[in-house]
Amino acid sequence: MKSGRWRTQTGPLTYLNEATAIWLRDLRGEFRTRYAVNSILMFAVTTLVAVSFSIGSFRIGDAEKPFLYSVLLWIILVFSALSGLSRSFVKEEEAGTIDVLKLSARSQAVFLGKLFFNLTLLGALELIIVPLFILLMNYKIASPGHFAAMIISGGFGLGAGTTIVAAMIAQASARGALFSVLSFPLLLPLMITAIKGCERAADGMNTAGWPEVRIAVAYTVIMIIMSLFLFPLIWEE
Amino acid sequence: MIVKVLLTLWMAAMIVAAFLYAGAAAGFPGQTSRILFFHVPQAWIATLSFLLSMVASCMYLARRRVRADYLALSAAELGLLFCILATATGSIFAKATWGSFWNWDPRETSIVILLMIYGAYFALRSAVPDPDKRRVFAAVYSILAFVTVPFLVFVVPRITASLHPEDTMNPTNPGMDPKTLKVFLGSLLAYTGLFVWMLRLRIRLLRLEGRQEPEFVISEKLKQEGEKG
Numbered sequence: 001m002k003s004g005r006w007r008t009q010t011g012p013l014t015y016l017n018e019a020t021a022i023w024l025r026d027l028r029g030e031f032r033t034r035y036a037v038n039s040i041l042m043f044a045v046t047t048l049v050a051v052s053f054s055i056g057s058f059r060i061g062d063a064e065k066p067f068l069y070s071v072l073l074w075i076i077l078v079f080s081a082l083s084g085l086s087r088s089f090v091k092e093e094e095a096g097t098i099d100v101l102k103l104s105a106r107s108q109a110v111f112l113g114k115l116f117f118n119l120t121l122l123g124a125l126e127l128i129i130v131p132l133f134i135l136l137m138n139y140k141i142a143s144p145g146h147f148a149a150m151i152i153s154g155g156f157g158l159g160a161g162t163t164i165v166a167a168m169i170a171q172a173s174a175r176g177a178l179f180s181v182l183s184f185p186l187l188l189p190l191m192i193t194a195i196k197g198c199e200r201a202a203d204g205m206n207t208a209g210w211p212e213v214r215i216a217v218a219y220t221v222i223m224i225i226m227s228l229f230l231f232p233l234i235w236e237e
Numbered sequence: 238m239i240v241k242v243l244l245t246l247w248m249a250a251m252i253v254a255a256f257l258y259a260g261a262a263a264g265f266p267g268q269t270s271r272i273l274f275f276h277v278p279q280a281w282i283a284t285l286s287f288l289l290s291m292v293a294s295c296m297y298l299a300r301r302r303v304r305a306d307y308l309a310l311s312a313a314e315l316g317l318l319f320c321i322l323a324t325a326t327g328s329i330f331a332k333a334t335w336g337s338f339w340n341w342d343p344r345e346t347s348i349v350i351l352l353m354i355y356g357a358y359f360a361l362r363s364a365v366p367d368p369d370k371r372r373v374f375a376a377v378y379s380i381l382a383f384v385t386v387p388f389l390v391f392v393v394p395r396i397t398a399s400l401h402p403e404d405t406m407n408p409t410n411p412g413m414d415p416k417t418l419k420v421f422l423g424s425l426l427a428y429t430g431l432f433v434w435m436l437r438l439r440i441r442l443l444r445l446e447g448r449q450e451p452e453f454v455i456s457e458k459l460k461q462e463g464e465k466g
Contacts, residue, residue, distance in 0.1 A: 164381065168374045172364040181360050185353040186381060189388035219388055226384050230377045233298055237373050 015112065018105045022113025026088065027120065035091070036121055040084035044129045047076045048136065057138035069139045070198035076133070078158065078191055079180075080125060085162050086179040088114045089170035098170075107232040111163065115224070118166075119159040126155050142204020146213070150201055153216035154194035160223035161186045168234055190219050244430050251424045259420040265334060272330045274420055278428035279323040280348070286316030286432065287351060291383040294376035303447060304440075306372040309379060310362070311439035315432060317355040324348055347389050354382040 030036060051072050060068050092098040101110060130151055133139065141147045162183045169178045197212025255274035262270035293309035296302070327345070328338045339345065361378055365371035 161385075164377070168361065168378065169364075171370060172361065172374070173366065174364050178360060178364050182357045182378065185350055185357050186385050188350055188353070189385050193388070215388065219385075222384060223381075226381060230380060233373055234377055237370050 015106065015109045018109035019112035019116060022101075022105060022110060023116040023120075026113065026117040029091075030117075030121075036084045036087040037124065039087070040080050040121060040125055041128060043083040044076055044080035044125055045132075047080065048129060048133060051076065052133075052136040055137070057136070062140075065139065066202035067195075067199045069133075069137055070195050070202060072137075073130070073133050073139075073198065074154070074191055074195050076129060077126065077154070078187060080129070081122060081158050081162065082180045082183055085118050085121065085159075086166040086169055086175060088117050088163070089166045090175055093170045102235065107235040108228050110235060111167070111227060111231040114167070115159060115163045115227075118163050119156065122155040122159050126151055139202065141202045143201050143207050146207050146210055147198060147201035149210060149213045150194060150197035150216070153213050153220065154190065154197070156220040157190040157194070157216045157223070158187065160220045160227070161190060164223075164227040164231055164234070167231065171234075171237075186223075190216060193219070241434065244427070244434055247423075248427045248431060251420065251427045254420045255424060259417045260414060262414065262417065267333075269330060269333045272326060273417070274424040276323060276326040276330065277421070278425045279319045279326065280344075281425065282428055282432045283316050283320040283323050283348070283351060285429075286312040286319065286436075287354075287383070290316060291379050294379040297372060297376045298380075303372070304444070306376070307440045307443040307447070308436075309376060311436050311443065313355060313358055313379070314439065315435055317352070317359070319432070320348060320352050320355060324352065347386075350386075350389060358382070 055072075092101055105113070134141070162179075165179060165182045165186065169175050169182060172178055193212045193215045197210070197216070200207055200212065251274065255271055259271070259274070261268050262273075290309045290312040293305050293312060297305035297309060324345075327348070331340060331342075331345075332338045358375060358378060362371055362375050365374050
């Protein structure tokens with residue numbers, strides 16, 4: 001019996017299989033159109049160029065650099081993410097594929113697949129923007145491992161906090177602006193944490209225990225669990 | 238009716254007592270400490286209605302009764318109102334005592350986030366045309382927003398120390414003047430009563446509106462169908 005690649009399987013792994021299938025499908029679609037990658041990356045690069053051009057690497061004194069650069073970096077990352085992450089669900093709505101998706105996979109698997117996709121996008125964004133930022137702004141980082149952990153855990157938090165919002169705004173009118181409006185209050189605690197964590201890592205002082213990384217990881221876990229509970233309600237509505 | 242009159246009298250008595258009965262606390266310029274009797278209850282109501290809205294949202298998601306959504310919506314609306322009042326009065330107090338209208342004190346930060354959450358909640362409600370969908374989405378968002386708030390408790394105190402006067406104005410502090418404590422608790426009660434009264438009015442209005450709408454639509458449809466066939 002060959003009715004669909006994943007429908008015939010049973011057991012706890014099928015959720016992950018379904019999610020992976022959706023993730024790979026979205027990645028293929030993204031490779032063909034490059035819509036989300038282009039909009040997020042171009043937004044980020046434009047902002048980075050604007051910041052770098054207007055501030056340069058010598059305007060801010062060395063004592064202020066760890067904090068102010070961390071603020072600038074996270075403003076660039078958060079708002080670039082907000083400019084394009086809603087794409088994952090909006091495109092289903094626009095292409096009219098949302099009903100088929102509802103039929104072909106269970107709701108939590110859809111959420112996980114979209115979350116993986118958004119995390120992939122965020123990973124690509126961070127991989128390009130963070131090194132560029134460090135180079136252009138001459139950002140000296142005392143403990144690189146801590147810094148990388150903060151960037152990665154912050155990226156996970158960004159994805160975990162925005163994916164369910166994207167699912168909601170895809171079914172609303174006025175999508176673009178609404179996504180930022182709804183996401184920002186949810187992301188603000190994470191953003192404040194990440195700014196503080198990157199400052200600490202760049203500073204190199206009191207880094208024991210990486211407290212901000214742990215807060216970001218806790219935020220990610222809680223948002224994913226809440227989303228897994230709440231997503232079926234908005235998806236099957 | 239009698240409750241309404243009693244509430245008015247109680248509220249008026251508390252306003253008079255706040256200015257005439259309770260003394261001004263030491264260590265504050267002029268009469269500024271009297272803000273305690275108005276600002277703190279407003280902030281309390283703003284927080285209470287946020288909690289109430291979240292609980293009502295859970296109830297709506299569990300049972301799908303429209304009344305729970307009315308409660309969630311009314312609580313959010315009143316929460317926004319009291320949130321703005323608390324921000325405005327607090328800002329005036331900040332100017333009088335700390336020298337600037339806004340300082341990003343931890344409590345100021347948290348109330349701004351509360352304002353943004355309420356703003357986003359209403360933006361979401363107005364952007365979803367389908368009423369059932371709107372109710373579910375609003376409830377989901379309300380719960381999500383509530384979940385992120387505890388993080389501020391960990392995060393925000395790390396940024397700056399609070400400028401809020403804790404010692405002379407904290408009711409649990411034994412050093413608080415007994416007269417001040419009496420008026421403060423009375424005022425808290427008055428504000429809570431006012432909130433409950435306004436909440437019930439708003440819910441009644443929503444129910445009347447809700448009762449009218451679907452019946453009207455259905456009867457129009459039936460009429461048209463009746464005219465056709």
